[in-house]
Amino acid sequence: MKIDILTLFPEMFVSPFNASIIKRARERNLIEINTINIRDYSRNKHHTVDDTPFGGGAGMVMMPEPLFECFDHLKEMRGGQLGRVIMMCPQGQPFTQEYAKELAREEHLVLVCGHYEGIDERVRENLITDEISIGDYVLTGGELPAMVVVDAVSRMIPGVLGEAASAEEDSFYHGLLEYPHYTKPREYRGLAVPDILLSGHHENIRRWRRRQSLLRTLERRPELLKGVELSKEDKKVLRELLELLQGLEL
Numbered sequence: 001m002k003i004d005i006l007t008l009f010p011e012m013f014v015s016p017f018n019a020s021i022i023k024r025a026r027e028r029n030l031i032e033i034n035t036i037n038i039r040d041y042s043r044n045k046h047h048t049v050d051d052t053p054f055g056g057g058a059g060m061v062m063m064p065e066p067l068f069e070c071f072d073h074l075k076e077m078r079g080g081q082l083g084r085v086i087m088m089c090p091q092g093q094p095f096t097q098e099y100a101k102e103l104a105r106e107e108h109l110v111l112v113c114g115h116y117e118g119i120d121e122r123v124r125e126n127l128i129t130d131e132i133s134i135g136d137y138v139l140t141g142g143e144l145p146a147m148v149v150v151d152a153v154s155r156m157i158p159g160v161l162g163e164a165a166s167a168e169e170d171s172f173y174h175g176l177l178e179y180p181h182y183t184k185p186r187e188y189r190g191l192a193v194p195d196i197l198l199s200g201h202h203e204n205i206r207r208w209r210r211r212q213s214l215l216r217t218l219e220r221r222p223e224l225l226k227g228v229e230l231s232k233e234d235k236k237v238l239r240e241l242l243e244l245l246q247g248l249e250l
């Protein structure tokens, strides 16, 4: 997958994309990330990219010209057509695991990172296909959200995660929260690993983990249970857990 990132701060992306799994995915040519400095497409003497808002008010707005020019150049570079063009902004569609999986099927993504109060509306209306929000809080720019999107999308591209580590087992893949994980040593500072995980009884371990996932989801994020396909066994466990929790909370 090719990912073009339009930003006023390309240097912000250097470290995050040169470490760990994203670095390896780039080395293996599974993803190709290209950052483009919007300022390079400003035609005025001081390379201005923002101006005061028409109608008055505080703050600055990113001007249309550098972005439109940047898009003209990008279209030429990519052979006429662009893939999905995504703007990061608090007014966008909530970013979810489902959204990440959908984007992972694309050949080409363009991510537009705004700064200041935002971007001239004509950019949104004419160049943007998708608007994404990574959550209900206000950041200083779209760069961190773009990194979040690249990270979550990349790990859903086949081959990006190692053989053993599978995206499927992770939290949210089946809509439930993850069960607890343990590794060696079996006792550390008097803190023991649950016996069942050392038992070698695979079916009991599977049931214990499923129960832990259901318990955590019920306690921390009960609203997630609505979107999950629950087996008969799951429902029985949930009823049992609910009774148990009610007993404790009363």
Ligand code: 4GX
Pocket: 087, 088, 089, 090, 113, 114, 115, 116, 117, 118, 119, 132, 133, 134, 135, 136, 137, 138, 139, 140, 141, 142, 143, 145
């Ligand atoms: N999830 N921000 C973008 C500037 C901006 C405003 C409007 C375009 C249009 C954010 C978020 C976020 C702050 C990034 C404002 N650019 N983006 N920036 N939360 O808070 O995605």
